[in-house]
Amino acid sequence: MHAWEKQGMENVFPGFSDFASLDEIGPIVLSHGEGIYVVDVDGKRYLDANSGLWNNVAGFNHQGIIDALCAQAQRFPGYHSFFGRVADVTVELSQRLIALSPFEDGKVYYTNSGSEANDTMVKMLWMINRAKGEPGRRKIITRQNAYHGVTVATSSMTAKPYNAEFGLPLPGFLHADCPHFWRNGLPGESEDAFTARMARNLEDLIEREGPETIAGMFAEPVQGAGGVIPPSKGYFQAIRPILRKYGIPLIADEVICGFGRLGAMWGSDVYGIEPDAIIASKCITAGYYPMGAVILGKGLSDALMEASDRFGEFPHGFTASGSPLGSAVALKALDVIENEGLIDNVRALTPHFQERLQRFNDRPHAGETRGIGFMGAIEIVADKVTKTPFDSKIGISERIANKAIQNGLICRPLGASVVLAPPFIMTRAEMDEMFDLLEKTFDAVFAEIRA
Missing domain, CATH: 3.90.1150.10 (Aspartate Aminotransferase, domain 1)
Known part of the structure; x- marks a missing residue:
């Protein structure tokens, strides 16, 4: 060796x-x-x-991304985004991400990874519901064979058998069916019938647990680390009305699918997901700098601002959130993906x-x-x-x-x-x-x- x-x-x-x-x-x-x-x-x-x-x-x-990284390192390499202080390139990146997103308006919260972004979104939902007088809305729905990260919360969202080695999932993390028709379809069942069954089972889960206890559902457009599993035909169109019926936000985990992997800017566009928020990472910097982002649509953004105003602040953050170095790299990476x-x-x-x-x-x-x-x-x-x-x-x-x-x-x-x-x-x-x-x-x- x-x-x-x-x-x-x-x-x-x-x-x-x-x-x-x-x-x-x-x-x-x-x-x-x-x-x-x-x-x-x-x-x-x-x-x-x-x-x-x-x-x-x-x-x-x-070379273009490397040059952007080096130029920003020379000008202003590192800072935080606490206390209302934020780098100019981070503001520019936020404007760019909202413009690229399916949302007409909203806000972006930065993390260092997709795991941290999903974890942050969970805390945001919990804070929003407490402020609304619904502290019992804490349960999180994901799907079997999903992957959402490796923090304690996101490991609980990741419905993989290996997380049992950590004594996870924590209580309150629910795993709905994996919409993999080839593997999970019943003998003689059509794909349309399979999708309808997935939707019925989801609604049954919501009613069994109590809609008033559920904070949100997270879903990857294509389940990436589950083994590249596209949803069955019409899946998101079948589940979206159910979630709206019970007032449950749908969070699109676009960590893998976002920024072009499916041939579109978002997997949400490909599958007509209509999310309330998007979780992004990975391709946001083309792998040249660790960064994640929670992209909030106006509804959740306004609700989180109201919850934060009630408390006096949003008491959550990471030292390198919205790093100017990462933001400059992301701006260039997005330009390369979209325009080169x-x-x-x-x-x-x-x-x-x-x-x-x-x-x-x-x-x-x-x-x-x-x-x-x-x-x-x-x-x-x-x-x-x-x-x-x-x-x-x-x-x-x-x-x-x-x-x-x-x-x-x-x-x-x-x-x-x-x-x-x-x-x-x-x-x-x-x-x-x-x-x-x-x-x-x-x-x-x-x-x-x-x-």
């Missing part, structure tokens, strides 16, 4: 890492990036098919991306290929007819991801799925390289399994 890898094993505690794989093959210690590729300390290049962690959409060495052809490239190459993805349907162990825009997943099964997964001891998706690394491709294992979410700057030739490497990887892995 190289000295860098050895030191990494000894001194770095990695998150969401398979320790058995690390013990066997060691970590990858990276030194720099070149476009859509990252390079390790030994000089080996890897095509990063996951944009880092969904976020490095402009590649790893975009990145979102246009996603739209132009989406048909080819999805066509290459669908080719995996011909393989015996590809149970479902699914995706939209520049995100896709292949769910691996032992039996396509019964949709039976491989024994978890095989670790099939981890095995595929590890073999891909050997082939110079970084893809992500998520449950029984292999996920792709490439940078927005990817060319057609690079896209073909990515899929060719993944096909080569599948051939090798399943040849080993058959043997």
Whole structure:
């Protein structure tokens, strides 16, 4: 093992890492990036098919974003947003985000991550309801297989089995059905009937818990870390009237989908979600600076201002919220995405991306290929007819991801799925390289399994 890898094993505690794989093959210690590729300390290049962690959409060495970061560092690198003091670039970014949002008016609250933004939104809802004389409205609805973060509150919102290791979820965090038709549809059930059932079950949950106890519902347009799960047809149109009927705000978690991943500025636009607030992060700075944002529509913004006026302030914040450095980077990243052809490239190459993805349907162990825009997943099964997964001891998706690394491709294992979410700057030739490497990887892995 190289000295860098050895030191990494000894001194770095990695998150969401398979320790058995690390013990066997060691970590990858990276030194720099070149476009859509990252390079390790030994000089080996890897095509990063996951944009880092969904976020490095402009590649790893975009000179314009780097220049914007450096220029702001020279002028005014760091400050807070407490006590009514805020950097000029943060004001400019807030105006830009409201203009890009589905809201005609509203306000933006800054955090350092999507987890913090979702956590902050929960506290905002709780404060609003106390001020309205409804302190019992505290329960939060999310969905099975959702991912909303890793703080204590957002881990409780994240309906993944691993959170049981922390003794979570906390009481009051409710998990509705996952609208994954392929996996959760009943025998003979049409997709329309499935969507109607999802809506009925949600209303049953609300009535069972008591509408007067529910503060809000959070939903990703496409469930990203759940394995790239688009909603069933008409899902948001079915649940939106139910939430309005009971006065429950709908918060769109756009941490992954926002700023172009689906070929539109927001996943909410693609699916007609009509949210009351948007949670943003990741692509907001193209991965060049940690930042998250709560974008409040006018209704929630006014309600939070009224609640804060009653108390005298909004008693919540982070030291680096609305950092001038982060704000300058975000302004440039949004300009690059919107005006330098990145979102246009996603739209132009989406048909080819999805066509290459669908080719995996011909393989015996590809149970479902699914995706939209520049995100896709292949769910691996032992039996396509019964949709039976491989024994978890095989670790099939981890095995595929590890073999891909050997082939110079970084893809992500998520449950029984292999996920792709490439940078927005990817060319057609690079896209073909990515899929060719993944096909080569599948051939090798399943040849080993058959043997």
